[in-house]
């Protein structure tokens with residue numbers, strides 16, 4: 042039997058209790074992206090093992106607006122390995138648009154039916170509801186700067202898009218990008234939240250806003 046009186050039970054000080062509550066709140070925020078800000082970039086932290094480098098707010102907004110303009114009202118947008126563009130599109134509350142995030146990182150499954158598991162090694166391995174040529178624009182940023190990765194990713198892009206393609210990748214991939222996807226380099230230069238060693242560029246296969254208002 043316990044013989045401790047109430048006075049003998051160890052008590053946390055007010056300050057220790059407040060610090061503990063703050064700690065638990067932070068833990069919850071990082072493990073459960075389900076609140077109002079569930080679409081904010083960085084809510085799901087970068088995992089460098091998966092080659093994750095999130096765009097800056099300004100770049101994500103620019104790309105999201107470009108995707109909206111290209112898709113048109115009520116259009117369909119595929120964000121392939123570009124989760125921050127998906128998040129920005131959803132933050133803009135454009136419920137008239139159908140937007141999907143194709144991602145290898147299953148943490149993005151918090152976005153429910155708009156998440157589609159995608160591994161570039163199996164470029165055409167999609168659920169039945171993802172029909173060929175069913176997206177007005179595909180915006181894509183492959184995880185690796187290699188010909189093999191871009192070639193396989195290009196198969197996915199060509200399967201998904203009706204026509205328009207917006208590719209973000211290293212400047213060193215220009216030749217392969219032109220050959221595989223028929224895109225050309227834009228004037229707009231994408232930026233990331235952290236410094237990325239390689240120079241990144243955007244490429245499109247249509248006359249885009251990324252060549253104007255830069």
Ligand SMILES: C[S@@+](CC[C@H](N)C(=O)[O-])C[C@H]1O[C@@H](n2cnc3c(N)ncnc32)[C@H](O)[C@@H]1O
Pocket residue numbers: 091092093094095096122123124125126144145146159160161162182183184185
């Ligand atoms: C260079 S990052 C592009 C992210 C983009 N800058 C953004 O902010 O949305 C590459 C993306 O590819 C995803 N990825 C990693 N491995 C992959 C794989 N095997 N297949 C498809 N995508 C993969 C990463 O999770 C990451 O979102």
